[in-house]
Amino acid sequence: MPGTEWYGAEERKEIMDVLETGAFFRYNHEHIRNGMWKAKEFEEEVKKITGAKYAHAVSSGSTAVACVMAAAGIGFGDEVIVPPFTYIATIEGVLIGGGLPVFAEIDETLCLSAEGIRKVITPKTKAVMLVHMCGAAADMDGIMQVCKEHNLVLMEDAGQAFGAFHKGKSVGLFGVAGGYSFDFFKIATAGEGGVCVTNDEKVYNIMQQFSDHGHDHIGSNRGMEQHPILGTNFRLSELHAAIGVAQTRKVPAMRDAKRANKKYLMSRLSEIPGITFRTYPDFEGDSATFLDFFTPSTETTQKVVDQLAADGVPFINYWFKNMYHFINQWDHIKNLSSPYKMAIHHFGAPQDYNKLDLPKTQNVIGRLISIGMRASWTEAERLAYADKLIESIKKVI
Ligand SMILES: Cc1ncc(COP(=O)(O)O)c(C=O)c1O
Numbered sequence: 563m564p565g566t567e568w569y570g571a572e573e574r575k576e577i578m579d580v581l582e583t584g585a586f587f588r589y590n591h592e593h594i595r596n597g598m599w600k601a602k603e604f605e606e607e608v609k610k611i612t613g614a615k616y617a618h619a620v621s622s623g624s625t626a627v628a629c630v631m632a633a634a635g636i637g638f639g640d641e642v643i644v645p646p647f648t649y650i651a652t653i654e655g656v657l658i659g660g661g662l663p664v665f666a667e668i669d670e671t672l673c674l675s676a677e678g679i680r681k682v683i684t685p686k687t688k689a690v691m692l693v694h695m696c697g698a699a700a701d702m703d704g705i706m707q708v709c710k711e712h713n714l715v716l717m718e719d720a721g722q723a724f725g726a727f728h729k730g731k732s733v734g735l736f737g738v739a740g741g742y743s744f745d746f747f748k749i750a751t752a753g754e755g756g757v758c759v760t761n762d763e764k765v766y767n768i769m770q771q772f773s774d775h776g777h778d779h780i781g782s783n784r785g786m787e788q789h790p791i792l793g794t795n796f797r798l799s800e801l802h803a804a805i806g807v808a809q810t811r812k813v814p815a816m817r818d819a820k821r822a823n824k825k826y827l828m829s830r831l832s833e834i835p836g837i838t839f840r841t842y843p844d845f846e847g848d849s850a851t852f853l854d855f856f857t858p859s860t861e862t863t864q865k866v867v868d869q870l871a872a873d874g875v876p877f878i879n880y881w882f883k884n885m886y887h888f889i890n891q892w893d894h895i896k897n898l899s900s901p902y903k904m905a906i907h908h909f910g911a912p913q914d915y916n917k918l919d920l921p922k923t924q925n926v927i928g929r930l931i932s933i934g935m936r937a938s939w940t941e942a943e944r945l946a947y948a949d950k951l952i953e954s955i956k957k958v959i
Contacts, residue, residue, distance in 0.1 A: 566751055567938045568812050576600065576804035586800050588619075589774075589784035600803035605757065607810035608742070611725060612732035614759035616766035619752075619803055620773045623721040623743020625796035626756035627655030627691075629769040630717045632793075633760065634738040636661055638905050640688040641912050643714075645674045646889035646923050647881065648693040651743075652719045653895055656691055660905040662912050663691075665889065667922045670841040672696055672854060672930070676704030678922070683708075686912070689715035694723035694733045696932055697749070697851035701843045702728040702736055709737075721756075725749050725813045727847030734759045739769060744806050749820075749851050750813050752806030755798050773797060819937040820850035823944055827853050827933065830948045834959055836862075840930075852879070853933040857959065860928030865958045867931060873954040875947075877934040882927045889918070 579598050585591045588601035605617040620626050636642060638660035644653055646665045656663045664687065667678030672695040679690060690709060694700055709716045716737030720726070723733045724742040734740025739762075742748075744755035758769045768791065771777060776793035777784055798806075831837050831853075840854035857863045860882070867880040881887045889895075896915040898906055939947065 566746065567936065568816055569809075572808040572811070573805050576808045577801060580800045580804045588797060588800055588803065589779070590782075592782070598800070600800045600807055601798050604752070604755075604798075604803040604806040604810065607807055608724075608757045608759065611810065611813055612734060612759055614732065614735055615761045616763065617757050617759045618766060618770045618773065619798040619806065620741075620756045620758060620769075620796040621798050621802075622754055622796075623719075623741060623745060623748075623756040624651040624655060625773065626741025626743065626758045627651060627719050627721070628659060629758045629772050629796065630719070630739045630741050631655060631659035631661065631691075632772040633758070633765045633768040634689060634715050634717050636689045636715060636717065639909050641684070641686045642717075643674065643679055643682055643687060643690045645693050645695070646918070646920055647672065647695060647887060647927055648719065649721060650886050650892065650895070651721065652691055652693050653892070655719070657895075657900070657904055657906060661689075662906055662909060663895075664912050665915070665918055665920065667920055668695075668926060669701075669922060670856070670926055671701050671843060672698075672840055672926070673700030674705065676701060676708045679705065679708050679714075680712075682913075683712050683714070684912075687712070687714060689717055690737075691717050691719055692737065693719045693721070694726060696840075696854055697723050697726055697849040698840070698842055699723065699726050699728035699733050699844055699847055702731075703843070706736060722748065722851065723849055724757075725817050726849040728844045729847070732759075735761060738762070739765050744809070749816060749849055750806070750809035752798070752802040752809065755802045755806050757806075816937040817849055819939075820935040821848070823937075823939055824848075824850045824853045824935050826944060827935075827948055827951070828855075830952055831855055831955075833952065834955055836959055837955075850935050853935055855931055855933075856926075856929040857931070858929070860925070862958065863929050863931060866955055869958050870931075870951070870954050873950065873957075875951055875954050877936070879932040879934065881930060881932065888927055889920070889923075
């Protein structure tokens with residue numbers, strides 16, 4: 563469990579600040595606040611880590627994706643290239659926003675590849691919703707190039723990659739806008755929460771207005787100002803923001819600890835013939851929330867996963883069989899099972915989702931094992947984990 567591994571007095575202090583004032587709403591109520599503006603503070607902390615000019619806190623990583631879509635002006639009937647390996651929220655965000663997802667191949671970066679994107683571009687393609695999976699950046703040089711060549715709008719779902727960089731630039735800042743998740747499973751948690759970032763003031767204003775019924779938030783009295791656009795309620799409460807403040811301050815130290823543990827485990831895994839690692843376009847910028855490695859075949863990986871489970875080795879993810887992260891299990895998406903009529907029902911799906919031809923992706927995810935990296939291991943715990951892991955894998959390989 564990342565974020566909450568390092569949960570303690572700092573989070574409690576920030577929460578108590580809010581409980582003592584009773585100002586749970588992020589706008590107004592200056593007279594009871596005692597100077598506390600936790601959502602704003604959370605945004606400042608996110609700006610410090612990412613270097614973003616603008617950050618806006620919302621209720622989840624999923625609603626951050628919705629704000630990014632709105633800010634990019636992507637909606638009704640627009641074709642958006644998406645990865646088949648991501649948390650389902652990415653695809654839901656595109657569909658609920660009125661977009662039509664077009665699945666493209668990923669590669670061993672675990673993210674959409676420039677080649678994969680290029681292959682599915684048609685005259686109808688409007689945008690790419692890039693996901694930086696498992697804590698590290700995609701191939702930004704290649705992807706920026708293909709977006710430029712084809713005039714595609716780049717949006718980033720960096721839900722899993724807060725604290726990750728590519729050549730010194732934070733993920734989330736390459737396209738029009740990007741979103742991070744601060745749910746319970748991320749490097750830092752707000753309990754539930756998300757933050758959208760951009761370097762463009764106009765884009766920021768759309769996101770902050772869209773997330774609060776279109777209020778422009780100009781002047782001190784929210785509620786009496788103008789509504790330049792339509793929006794809805796994706797606001798973050800001050801209580802969640804308070805946890806986010808304390809957690810975000812811990813990210814650099816947590817990331818260092820994870821990086822050290824990851825490097826050690828990678829060196830130990832290298833002892834095993836046939837084990838290879840995810841491709842990192844910038845290894846130095848990895849947030850190190852996961853250690854991702856491959857065996858030579860899907861069959862071998864499945865045997866290794868079964869062995870690890872039998873031996874009680876924790877923190878193992880096999881996404882190929884996971885219900886939430888891989889297209890093979892997304893029957894509801896393939897069958898367009900939504901409770902109401904969406905743009906995709908009106909226009910029809912741009913691909914036959916039941917007959918997608920993604921051999922590279924199937925091969926990559928079939929062979930992949932991801933270990934959730936700890937920040938809190940002692941030297942002895944790390945050693946014990948590594949020994950158990952290696953011994954278990956060696957029984958198969
Ligand atoms: C890539 C990605 N996008 C979006 C989300 C959604 O975030 P949340 O759970 O905060 O809504 C997640 C959550 O796991 C994610 O991994």
